[in-house]
Amino acid sequence: MQETLIDTQVNYTIxxxxxxxxxxxxPARVCQETGEEYLAPETVEHIQAxxxxxxxxxxxxxxxxxxxx
Numbered sequence: 001m002q003e004t005l006i007d008t009q010v011n012y013t014i015x016x017x018x019x020x021x022x023x024x025x026x027p028a029r030v031c032q033e034t035g036e037e038y039l040a041p042e043t044v045e046h047i048q049a050x051x052x053x054x055x056x057x058x059x060x061x062x063x064x065x066x067x068x069x
Contacts, residue, residue: 004032016051
């Protein structure tokens with residue numbers, strides 16, 4: 001199967017030290033067939049630095065959490 005990757009922006013979530021973070025407008029390549037998202041190593045490093053920097057977030061949202069049981 002031939003994959004078609006497009007350059008776009010995605011929302012990316014990551015859990016760090018028990019806290020859930022949402023990063024908006026992250027540059028990524030997305031497979032049109034599967035929806036799989038690929039981030040460049042530099043992008044991942046930038047996200048990690050952003051979270052660890054301690055700078056205030058753009059905004060804060062409340063997120064409901066459910067346990068799948």
